[in-house]
Amino acid sequence: MTLTNLPEPDQEVVARSSTIIKDLEQLVARDAVISDEEGRRAFEADALTAYRQMPLAVVLPQTTEEVSKVLRYCQQNRIKVVPRGAGTSLCGGALPAADAIVVGVSKMNRILGVDYENRAIRVQTGITNLAISEAVGAQGFFYAPDPSSQLACTLAGNIAMNSGGAHCLKYGVTTNNVLGVQIVMMDGEIVELGGPHLDAEGYDLLALVIGSEGQFGIVTEATVRILRKAEMARPILLGFDNCEAAGLCVAAIIGSGIMPVAIEFMDKPAIEVSEAFAKAGYPRDVEALLIVEVEGSEDEISRLLSYIVEIVMPFDPKAVEPSTSPEQSERIWKGRKSAFGAFGRISDYYCMDGTIPLARLAEVLPKISQICANKGLKVANVFHAGDGNLHPLILYDANNEDEAQRAELAGAEILKLCVAVGGCLSGEHGIGIEKRDLMGVQFSEADLNVQMRIRSVFDPDWLLNPGKVFPLEMSEKAGAAGSRLRRFPFERIA
């Protein structure tokens, strides 16, 4: 996969590499700078592994002050910076560049304070998503957004991507659960936005920072909401002989007033692969499977599950299996949770992420299969149905250059289809380099200008996470304009 052009590295900066590395070693603890080939190799890609580039150097600071020093130095010396958490981004959001240094927060992973009374926790952002929930779990609390990558991904990455997860249907995504952040601006200034209270003063800068894909600053600390866990949760497994019925059923459940914590969807190809691997006992003679999970007390759950059964009956389900025990719940989830891994065992796959209005599901799924079939590829769907967030997995062989390109082309067509039916290019993985050049499909030039001007407010020289989010020529133009304004401020006219 190499369809997306990466920005040309600035040879002048590359030529200064050894000076830059020496300077960095003065600014932070010596072992915080990684400059050897082997060390840098570990950072050459994120989870969009088709794209790789060695960074000039990697810095893993231990404190916000170190981050600040590094950024100030880079600003002064016009060096680009790629922020990094755990590198699980699926859109190339953390992909390095040869003329950029990677600043990773993975060593900054401490919990700074837990406040159960006010239901908030303060952490350094290099902490993994799961570690937050684990830290408060014993007291019966949890941090709600739960990307499937939660064991590895960091809060920093979640904030940059505004990540979601299966439980977001009920509890919202990252932006709905973060109260405040500490962010280091490109000029080294350390800024607090929001705080432990529920709304911040003035403009909603926090909303802008969350989802800014590492282009506004480096977030080093955050205060996030923790919630009391429900007493228990239990799923029901539903099978249908056509995808349309499953789609309608999702709409009916959501419209009924029940607020499930999750509604997950798997189509036939996904069921088959997952069954072959996880053997969760899913029905094999259905076209679509739903897993609907509800929460509450024992009593409430059984009532809700019977209510769901009542709602789904008119849609003629071929399988109805409400869980009655923790073991059964585990088995029902097992197939879904291991689906991605199961695909990984049989093939390379390209995981897409677009959102559509739920009502269009029945029409979109066959079109997705058609798009892939036209390119001679297979596709499977495993996704968060409650909010219309699709994750088509396009299967391909990474060693076959032609097939890889076809997969990428099919992916772009699928995303265009999402936009055409009223949806969007990304539900939770972000734009990064992957969907950068598709932004014009969803937004007009004026729309993009509004966004790019905001970026210039936070990072006037466009040094942070270069070449991402916006079509390359647009960001190169804006970046060049930004640095010109810096040097000749009198040019700054409306």
Added chain:
Amino acid sequence: MISGCAERGLPIEVVGSGSKRAIGRPMESAVTLTTTSLRGIALYEPSELVMSAGAGTPLSAVEVELAGRGQMLAFEPIDLGPASGGPQGAQTIGAVFATNLSGARRIQSGAARDHLLGIKGVNGRAELFQVGGRVMKNVAGYDVSRGLTGSWGTLAVLTQVTFKVLPWPEASVTIVFLGLPDDIAIELLCLAMGQPFEVSGAVHLQAAVAERLDHPGLKSRGKSVTALRLENFANSVATRKQRLKEGLRVYGNALELDNRESIEFWSELRRLSVMPYGPSLLWRISTKPTTAPKLVAGVKRYMPVKAFYDWSGGLIWLEVPATDDAGTAEIRRVVAIHGGHATLIRAEPAVRASVEVFQPLGPAVERLTRGLKEAFDPAGILNPGRMYANI
């Protein structure tokens, strides 16, 4: 019109219905732009929980339409009209998002900003733009729609808003404790919020505020009122109520408001009718719940106060006597000690012109704020000075 004004640098006052006109710093503007002709519901998909409406659509029209399908705006937008001397029930849906006004259910369901999915608008450069969309999850591009909530018309004129709606709960019940002092009451509210019962309203009204309630059983007691709301299916509400009461027994016997009474009680709070228009001043203070009683006690050392705590204590509506400077120096000093921020909601124009109405910003945040203003509205024509001088 905006391009004409931008060329000549003419300031524009941006209003919906004008119900919140008396809030913020008074402005000198040449022209008033109202969105009231941008009315109408463009899209409503009950099974997808989404609606789009012209920014000038009255909130009441939106809510009537939703109620027809058993749905609601879960963030329960409050109506600042009556408390600030404006009309009741007049506000537009665009203004609700532009000011990010959320009511009691904010603690459970999120704020107005959390329900906004997308907007169309016009910035001070007279450019039409759109951000976000109509789907529930959307991370394509920066989250500009949410970024515009709380900007009070100073960055862009919203023309259309798309937002998430939710089904009305089947049943609502409220349990009430009487006569608790502020600190004990907030302790109780925080404890309740930490239970797995999904409390969707947690308020405390000092006795002097509670006596303004309409509810006959609550107004005449001469006691403070501490209330917790549960909403869900009827069965759930019934059992959760019992268990919640058991857990809170040490705080005394609780009264109960049944479904009808409960709905009435919370809609009174939504209109802020316990903080009625009058000569006294009204502040809105956001802070950490557990510090709220200390903050109120701190202000009380300087002036008489009447407090209504919402959001489990995280939001304080504070009534103080009228003075020329609105007690600004003292209140800001106390807020600075405890953390949080304060906005002067009700005061004479002369007072609002002479003090900082919105929380003064730290230098870095102010720089970003000015940068955004410059990015959206370089000529400074949209609601200039409404929030901050020269912004």
